[in-house]
Amino acid sequence: xxxxxxxxxxxxxxxxxxxxxxxxxxxxxxxxxxxxxxxxxxxxxxxxxxxxxxxxxxxxxxxxxxxxxxxxxxxxxxxxxxxxxxxxxxxxxxxxxxxxxxxxxxxxxxxxxxxxxxxxxxxxxxxxxxxxxxxxxxxxxxxxxxxxxxxxxxxxxxxxxxxxxxxxxxxxxxxxxxxxxxxxxxxxxxxxxxxxxxxxxxxxxxxx
Amino acid sequence: xxxxxxxxxxxxxxxxxxxxxxxxxxxxxxxxxxxxxxxxxxxxxxxxxxxxxxxxxxxxxxxxxxxxxxxxxxxxxxxxxxxxxxxxxxxxxxxxxxxxxxxxxxxxxxxxxxxxxxxxxxxxxxxxxxxxxxxxxxxxxxxxxxxxxxxxxxxxxxxxxxxxxxxxxxxxxxxxxxxxxxxxxxxxxxxxxxxxxxxxxxxxxxxx
DNA sequence: AAATTATTTTCAATAAGAGGAACGAATTTC
DNA sequence: GAAATTCGTTCCTCTTATTGAAAATAATTT
Numbered sequence: 001x002x003x004x005x006x007x008x009x010x011x012x013x014x015x016x017x018x019x020x021x022x023x024x025x026x027x028x029x030x031x032x033x034x035x036x037x038x039x040x041x042x043x044x045x046x047x048x049x050x051x052x053x054x055x056x057x058x059x060x061x062x063x064x065x066x067x068x069x070x071x072x073x074x075x076x077x078x079x080x081x082x083x084x085x086x087x088x089x090x091x092x093x094x095x096x097x098x099x100x101x102x103x104x105x106x107x108x109x110x111x112x113x114x115x116x117x118x119x120x121x122x123x124x125x126x127x128x129x130x131x132x133x134x135x136x137x138x139x140x141x142x143x144x145x146x147x148x149x150x151x152x153x154x155x156x157x158x159x160x161x162x163x164x165x166x167x168x169x170x171x172x173x174x175x176x177x178x179x180x181x182x183x184x185x186x187x188x189x190x191x192x193x194x195x196x197x198x199x200x201x202x203x204x205x206x207x208x
Numbered sequence: 209x210x211x212x213x214x215x216x217x218x219x220x221x222x223x224x225x226x227x228x229x230x231x232x233x234x235x236x237x238x239x240x241x242x243x244x245x246x247x248x249x250x251x252x253x254x255x256x257x258x259x260x261x262x263x264x265x266x267x268x269x270x271x272x273x274x275x276x277x278x279x280x281x282x283x284x285x286x287x288x289x290x291x292x293x294x295x296x297x298x299x300x301x302x303x304x305x306x307x308x309x310x311x312x313x314x315x316x317x318x319x320x321x322x323x324x325x326x327x328x329x330x331x332x333x334x335x336x337x338x339x340x341x342x343x344x345x346x347x348x349x350x351x352x353x354x355x356x357x358x359x360x361x362x363x364x365x366x367x368x369x370x371x372x373x374x375x376x377x378x379x380x381x382x383x384x385x386x387x388x389x390x391x392x393x394x395x396x397x398x399x400x401x402x403x404x405x406x407x408x409x410x411x412x413x414x415x416x
Numbered sequence: 417a418a419a420t421t422a423t424t425t426t427c428a429a430t431a432a433g434a435g436g437a438a439c440g441a442a443t444t445t446c
Numbered sequence: 447g448a449a450a451t452t453c454g455t456t457c458c459t460c461t462t463a464t465t466g467a468a469a470a471t472a473a474t475t476t
Contacts, residue, residue: 032424034424057426059424060425062425063425
């Protein structure tokens with residue numbers, strides 16, 4: 001797998017995108033690299049280099065065209081490509097994610113949720129139905145879904161992961177605080193919620 | 209601000225920590241760098257180097273002592289230091305976060321939630337009370353809380369942020385898909401949920 | 417209208433950092 | 447005692463970030 005765009009750049013591009021969205025709301029036509037850089041407290045050369053990766057040319061003394069640049073980022077990051085995904089484990093976090101319509105803006109479509117509790121199976125959250133997890137293998141194959149968002153309690157994480165792997169899931173977005181053991185052909189992204197924020201509290205002195 | 213430990217290392221350390229927790233549950237006394245590396249699909253030299261940063265010495269041919277290493281990581285990442293935080297905006301995501309007891313393991317304590325809806329003010333979620341957001345400045349000063357977890361709808365993000373800044377909040381864990389404009393003495397961590405996972409879907413070909 | 421100024425992009429070069437390979441040293445096992 | 451495994455470290459490579467001109471263009475001044 002060759003990385004066309006590095007992780008760090010992708011992350012920054014999503015932030016630029018969010019700024020651009022805001023500028024469009026405000027009907028501003030141009031944005032400059034120093035403007036973006038100031039908002040994010042990063043270096044403006046960084047911004048220009050990231051944008052240069054997209055082969056996009058700005059206008060001297062004016063900056064970049066907001067609308068075009070936003071579209072280009074969406075194209076590069078494939079926001080318009082629909083990525084179907086299942087949520088596995090219909091707990092609190094799953095509910096929040098299922099109700100979080102913002103996913104769609106990035107091309108993620110939650111097709112269904114899965115759980116093993118009879119209290120949850122059959123319920124509908126934000127138009128998305130909760131199915132018995134036993135049905136996942138069949139549905140995943142039929143709907144050709146390869147992404148699972150894992151939100152089960154930690155003690156079931158590995159067990160359910162094994163089940164997902166057998167079901168043909170290829171990408172697991174792991175919200176559990178566990179390191180999952182998977183074969184090489186399955187990719188895991190550990191959404192280390194707390195770990196990310198720690199980067200913050202470790203190096204600063206938070207004295208309460 | 210000098211970074212004693214880089215972001216990437218911190219992120220990996222949290223993953224090691226999660227593996228170590230698992231090993232303790234299984235009553236295994238020692239763990240080696242290749243074992244950790246295999247689970248995370250990274251290089252074992254990397255693991256050794258990260259651990260070397262902690263000034264921890266392993267035992268040749270045996271590995272590292274699970275219990276000690278886990279404690280050392282917790283100490284380094286300040287898991288035992290209680291970090292009080294408020295959740296601002298009592299929506300779906302806030303509910304999920306408030307119910308997510310795992311935060312405590314990392315030293316994060318949610319002291320209270322805040323909202324402006326009379327439907328939510330006064331309710332109690334997982335033992336944590338929802339207060340009128342007007343009370344935040346006074347409470348933050350009295351309780352000396354400097355961390356806010358922002359989960360309001362995107363259209364109110366900036367407005368509420370300005371309010372938080374005026375209230376003396378110094379660290380904002382931003383779950384909204386907005387880039388917040390803050391003064392230099394306030395730090396924002398953009399928890400770019402989708403952005404993180406995109407790193408995944410952009411460079412792989414997910415064909416559905 | 418021409419010249420100047422200020423801002424911004426672009427290109428090039430340097431510096432810093434992270435990841436991976438390799439090797440000696442140590443220790444357990446056979 | 448020999449073999450195998452693992453740690454710790456050094457070195458090298460590749461990536462990423464920063465710095466420093468130079469070119470371009472809009473706005474301002476003369």
